[in-house]
Amino acid sequence: xxxxxxxxxxxxxxxxxxxxxxxxxxxxxxxxxxxxxxxxxxxxxxxxxxxxxxxxxxxxxxxxxxxxxxxxxxxxxxxxxxxxxxxxxxxxxxxxxxxxxxxxxxxxxxxxxxxxxxxxxxxxxxxxxxxxxxxxxxxxxxxxxxxxxxxxxxxxxxxxxxxxxxxxxxxxxxxxxxxxxxxxxxxxxxxxxxxxxxxxxxxxxxxxxxxxxxxxxxxxxxxxxxxxxxxxxxxxxxxxxxxxxxxxxxxxxxxxxxxxxxxxxxxxxxxxxxxxxxxxxxxxxxxxxxxxxxxxxxxxxxxxxxxxxxxxxxxxxxxxxxxxxxxxxxxxxxxxxxxxxxxxxxxxxxxxxxxxxxxxxxxxxxxxxxxxxxxxxx
Amino acid sequence: xxxxxxxxxxxxxxxxxxxxxxxxxxxxxxxxxxxxxxxxxxxxxxxxxxxxxxxxxxxxxxxxxxxxxxxxxxxxxxxxxxxxxxxxxxxxxxxxxxxxxxxxxxxxxxxxxxxxxxxxxxxxxxxxx
Numbered sequence: 001x002x003x004x005x006x007x008x009x010x011x012x013x014x015x016x017x018x019x020x021x022x023x024x025x026x027x028x029x030x031x032x033x034x035x036x037x038x039x040x041x042x043x044x045x046x047x048x049x050x051x052x053x054x055x056x057x058x059x060x061x062x063x064x065x066x067x068x069x070x071x072x073x074x075x076x077x078x079x080x081x082x083x084x085x086x087x088x089x090x091x092x093x094x095x096x097x098x099x100x101x102x103x104x105x106x107x108x109x110x111x112x113x114x115x116x117x118x119x120x121x122x123x124x125x126x127x128x129x130x131x132x133x134x135x136x137x138x139x140x141x142x143x144x145x146x147x148x149x150x151x152x153x154x155x156x157x158x159x160x161x162x163x164x165x166x167x168x169x170x171x172x173x174x175x176x177x178x179x180x181x182x183x184x185x186x187x188x189x190x191x192x193x194x195x196x197x198x199x200x201x202x203x204x205x206x207x208x209x210x211x212x213x214x215x216x217x218x219x220x221x222x223x224x225x226x227x228x229x230x231x232x233x234x235x236x237x238x239x240x241x242x243x244x245x246x247x248x249x250x251x252x253x254x255x256x257x258x259x260x261x262x263x264x265x266x267x268x269x270x271x272x273x274x275x276x277x278x279x280x281x282x283x284x285x286x287x288x289x290x291x292x293x294x295x296x297x298x299x300x301x302x303x304x305x306x307x308x309x310x311x312x313x314x315x316x317x318x319x320x321x322x323x324x325x326x327x328x329x330x331x332x333x334x335x336x337x338x339x340x341x342x343x344x345x346x347x348x349x350x351x352x353x354x355x356x357x358x359x360x361x362x363x364x365x366x367x368x369x370x371x372x373x374x375x376x377x378x
Numbered sequence: 379x380x381x382x383x384x385x386x387x388x389x390x391x392x393x394x395x396x397x398x399x400x401x402x403x404x405x406x407x408x409x410x411x412x413x414x415x416x417x418x419x420x421x422x423x424x425x426x427x428x429x430x431x432x433x434x435x436x437x438x439x440x441x442x443x444x445x446x447x448x449x450x451x452x453x454x455x456x457x458x459x460x461x462x463x464x465x466x467x468x469x470x471x472x473x474x475x476x477x478x479x480x481x482x483x484x485x486x487x488x489x490x491x492x493x494x495x496x497x498x499x500x501x502x503x504x505x506x507x
Contacts, residue, residue: 041440089481090474092490097497099472107475239491245399350403352476 005054008017020368066101069346070094071110078113097176099235100227101218129205134158134177137198154180163347177202210349219293222269222278230300234357237290237302238347247310248347251301253359256339256372258297273297273338276327284318301359308346308377339373346378388414389506394424395439395468397409399450403462404420407495408502415474421450426455433463435502440469440476445465455484464505468493483486 024343057076058068066072078084079091091109094101101109134155141152158177217229225233234250241248255261255277262270272299281291281299294300301318303311317320319340343364347356359378367376384402393404399416416433418424422445422461424436436454440447451465467480468489480488486505489497 086478086481090477093477093490094479096501097472097488098492099490105474112474112478160473233491235472236470236491242400242403242492243397243470245397349399349492350407350494351492353492353495355494 051075053080064095064101070105071114074114075106075109084113097233102232104232123196130173130177130202133198133202133205140198142246150313151180219278222274222279222293224281224289224299225292227292227295230290230294230302232293233290234300234302234353237304238356241304241347242349245349246305247307249303249306249308249316250315250343250345250347250356250360251303251311251318251366252294252343252357253277253296253299253301253315253340254342254364254368256341256368261335264333265335269329269331270297271336272329275328276338277322277340280325281318281323284321285314289314300360308344311344311346312375315344318342319373319375330367341367341372342375343367344375344377387453388412389435390414390416390433392418392424392427392433392436392463392503394418394421394436394442394447395444396420397439400439400468405499407504411429413502421445421447421453422449425453425457428458428463432458435464435506437466437468437502438485439499440467440471444493448483451480451485452483458495460484466501466505469496 047061055305057073057080060080061068061072063075066076075087075091078087082088087109089371090113094109095107100106100141102256137183138155141155154178158173217225237248240246247296255273258270258273261273262342277297277299278291278293281301285291285301285303288304290302292300292302301314303314306314319342327335329335341364343362343366345356345362345363363376363378367374370376380465385418389412391408393401394417395401395404396419401419403418405415417429418507420442421438424438425445427433428436429477438447447467447469451467451481454463454465462476465484466487467485468491469476470479471477474489477488489501493501
């Protein structure tokens with residue numbers, strides 16, 4: 001019943017993107033089957049089916065801009081094989097909602113439907129390293145004698161806990177471990193060095209885990225969020241704004257005459273300019289605001305709970321901050337003061353996101369047309 | 379109540395969301411076409427309305443007070459079967475787990491908020507085919 005119903009999910013919409021190639025493959029297979037009445041027909045059909053499925057999987061991965069890694073390939077192959085109706089239904093939702101398949105979605109899909117193997121492996125490895133560190137800490141603490149009794153007891157308690165079944169519990173555990181070691185390091189002189197050494201190792205593990213998760217969403221040059229992070233954040237914030245009815249504003253910020261900077265002083269100076277703008281933007285906004293490098297010399301800033309008027313004054317602050325704290329470079333010939341043009345637009349619930357971004361871009365264009373170094377709203 | 383301008387075969391659509399903004403936007407996108415619209419502000423209220431008159435299609439938020447969308451969906455499927463009403467989940471939840479659960483429990487489709495007019499109309503038309 002569930003299966004039949006779920007199969008309908010893909011069916012309701014006629015030929016969905018993901019289905020088109022599948023239908024071609026089905027037709028070809030049927031044609032081949034009816035032509036070939038020889039004794040090898042079943043074998044041939046099976047072999048051909050595998051090949052056609054592979055083609056269909058490759059074609060639709062390409063259409064959605066999905067990198068054909070073995071993991072992704074497995075997902076798409078399963079989709080086109082059609083044996084898992086819930087997988088099909090779930091992937092159809094992503095295909096038809098314009099969210100696309102970003103790395104997080106692909107990862108979750110793989111974990112949910114193909115196997116939990118890979119993440120489990122990473123967690124297992126990290127857990128193992130932490131356990132080793134924990135064991136050596138316990139040894140040190142025991143050698144330190146009564147001074148470290150409390151510490152030793154805490155460690156033993158931690159070690160007895162179920163280790164890292166999820167990223168969060170692992171992080172939680174590492175956090176407690178670091179805390180305990182810091183406490184202990186303060187208490188005992190004789191063992192301080194050894195304990196500091198071990199707790200540093202643990203902190204490094206913790207940092208590596210957090211860093212790997214953050215890097216995928218950061219622009220390497222400027223340290224601002226990257227385009228991928230922007231695309232998912234704008235959806236999330238607009239969804240929240242649609243639910244709550246709260247205001248949400250967008251600034252599109254573009255460096256003035258940036259091409260001239262690159263042409264005159266070279267790309268390294270261009271890079272400095274971009275880093276300076278990113279830093280100025282981050283300084284000029286609140287913690288809940290979101291700064292991203294949108295592309296090239298263009299930055300985007302999302303301002304939750306902010307109406308157009310307030311967004312205009314945030315933008316004006318950014319513009320002024322850049323004039324107040326200019327980029328300090330000794331250049332020949334000297335560079336004119338660095339300025340930006342900014343376009344502002346507010347989200348209206350129900351607006352297509354591309355249209356909203358387009359309005360902010362049009363306002364930015366207007367600011368450029370009217371002489372640069374200014375703020376305009378849609 | 380008879381609509382002022384009754385359409386030959388109007389489609390009865392129940393907008394279920396605790397957000398007045400979402401209900402207002404969805405109503406604006408659907409009104410004036412073949413849809414006859416009613417609203418409910420949580421999963422239980424939607425079930426109450428179903429008991430009076432079964433909608434052709436329900437747009438169903440996930441996170442709502444009193445009764446959430448998934449519970450409401452399960453109750454509808456238990457009581458009315460899988461054909462009618464058609465149910466489209468409409469939520470900010472975009473996790474694979476959520477979508478899998480909705481699909482498993484008989485959602486006909488799933489909209490990840492925010493939606494625009496085109497997405498809403500095509501998804502509803504899609505499940506009503």
